[in-house]
Amino acid sequence: MSKPERALEIRRGAGGQATDHVRLDYEGRFLRRKRLETAAGQAVLVDLPETVSLEDGDALVLEGGGLVGVIAEDEPLLAISSADLARLAWHIGNRHTPCRIEEDRLLIRDDHVLAAMLKGLGAQVRHVTEPFSPEGGAYGHGRTLGHSHGDDGHHHHEH
Template identity: 25%
Template sequence: MIIEEIKANLEDLDAHEVKQRHIEKVYLESANLVKRIQRVKTDHGNEIGIRLKNPKDLAAGDILFMDEKNLIVIDVLTDDLLIIQPRSIYEMGTIAHQLGNRHLPAQFEGDEMLVQYDYLVEELLQELKIPYKREDRKVKQAFRHIGHSHD
């Protein structure tokens, strides 16, 4: 089976619609969410080719296949993350500036800044006394570097 477009996302469907279907999952590392062409295997052992026509990143909950009885859905494996929890706008600005200088991609969930684990960043957070924790957590989208060069 070759998938060329995302049908919808689980968040777009009514809960009853989802419950009445058998769900098969494709587990991806967050870094693979940006790949438009890849071969994957479902948790039931079925191989699927993904060749997206549109340049769109995959996301957790994306539906690759749907019929009256079945769904094939993207799920994301956990990432080793630093969850940064600044206490003030000063701490937020300080760490954002430091991470920006390193071109480190970040995501935000509520009041938390999420970055992929890096021991140098952990040492920096300890040095700056900015609260953080390290945990394995699923992210909904890939960590994406923003194209930029210093001219």
Template identity: 30%
Template sequence: MIIEEIQGNINSSDLKAPHIERVFMKSDDLLKRVLRVKTDHGNEMGIRLKKKKELKDGDILYQDEKNMIIITTIKDDVLTITPDSLQQMGEIAHQIGNRHTPAQFEENSMIVQYDYLLENLLGELGVSFKREKRQMKEAFRHIGHSHE
């Protein structure tokens, strides 16, 4: 089976199916348009999206009256950073930006993929953070940039 378009998202609809199969994916794979995946029931399928669209947690790959196949993202190893002040946020954002580390923001927290060097830096600077496994709603996106 080749999936060429997303049928919707289970998180934004009232759709229910008596039988749900899941495709577990790393958040990095959500950025890919062409993939070969296997469901938790062992069924293999290809994903080849016609439109340039990023996959998201909960996307419905297939659906009929009895079955639904959805994407479930695997938890990422991340650092959740919670600065104590706006100045501290600016300083750590500057440091992270210099490293070209992609970040996501939720409420008063900055979330980055785990990096032991960044963990050491945060400790040295006295910035509040915790390392955790977290299911991200979107993939960490690297922004192309060069220092020319």
């Protein structure tokens, strides 16, 4: 294998101009420093100034000027449908669970506990395998680090 090329920045939406690509699942697209291997077998050392959330169609900019496209990898998801998607989306959001909101369904990562809860709320839940690109959130592009509501040393305060 050749010496890894460094990627020091990303270019949003430039994946279509790339000559090579990497396939990454949702977790894999959240990165700062990581060694990746492209479809063509090229090693790439991602070394970004801060952790970023890459989206399907973004590109890593190589030091030599080349682009490596980012493709969202298929992964196990739950497709949720119901006559009351807004209510179900609230329950999912209340658990800080990443969710893709579409007109006729919600998509979340496969989770048997959430599946049981949603079925209990009257949802139809199907297992699907497809790329996962959830909503970005209220503070712009990307995502926040999830957290539990257990005793983890930090507390939510009412204002």
